Amino acid sequence: MTGRWVAVGSIDDIPRRGARCVMNGDMAVAVFRTADDRIFALEDRCPHRGGPLSQGIVHDGCVTCPLHNWVISLESGRAQGADEGATPAFPVRLQDRVIYLDLTPDLATA
Ligand code: FES
Numbered sequence: 001m002t003g004r005w006v007a008v009g010s011i012d013d014i015p016r017r018g019a020r021c022v023m024n025g026d027m028a029v030a031v032f033r034t035a036d037d038r039i040f041a042l043e044d045r046c047p048h049r050g051g052p053l054s055q056g057i058v059h060d061g062c063v064t065c066p067l068h069n070w071v072i073s074l075e076s077g078r079a080q081g082a083d084e085g086a087t088p089a090f091p092v093r094l095q096d097r098v099i100y101l102d103l104t105p106d107l108a109t110a
Pocket residue numbers: 046047048049050051065066067068069070
């Protein structure tokens with residue numbers, strides 16, 4: 001894999017239902033691992049008031065923000081339920097247990 005894909009570490013560095021942050025310039029990106037070993041990446045910034053999503057609870061393909069309990073989809077970065085807003089989501093690939101992110105800005109969700 002070449003070009004825009006950036007290796008950011010091993011899936012084994014992240015506990016199940018946990019997250020770890022990587023920096024993309026000034027932006028912290030939270031890389032999440034679900035209970036069934038899927039990996040997702042979102043800007044580490046809740047669309048509500050900027051809470052650190054990397055410190056939230058991972059469940060059912062979502063993360064619950066630690067500040068006011070908004071539930072954010074790990075796949076789309078969108079707030080669920082009645083809440084509105086989205087945080088940028090980044091494409092992820094997993095190859096030989098190494099996590100690669102495409103950190104190209106996504107203007108559709110920025
Ligand atoms: S900052 Fe995340 S729910 Fe308020």
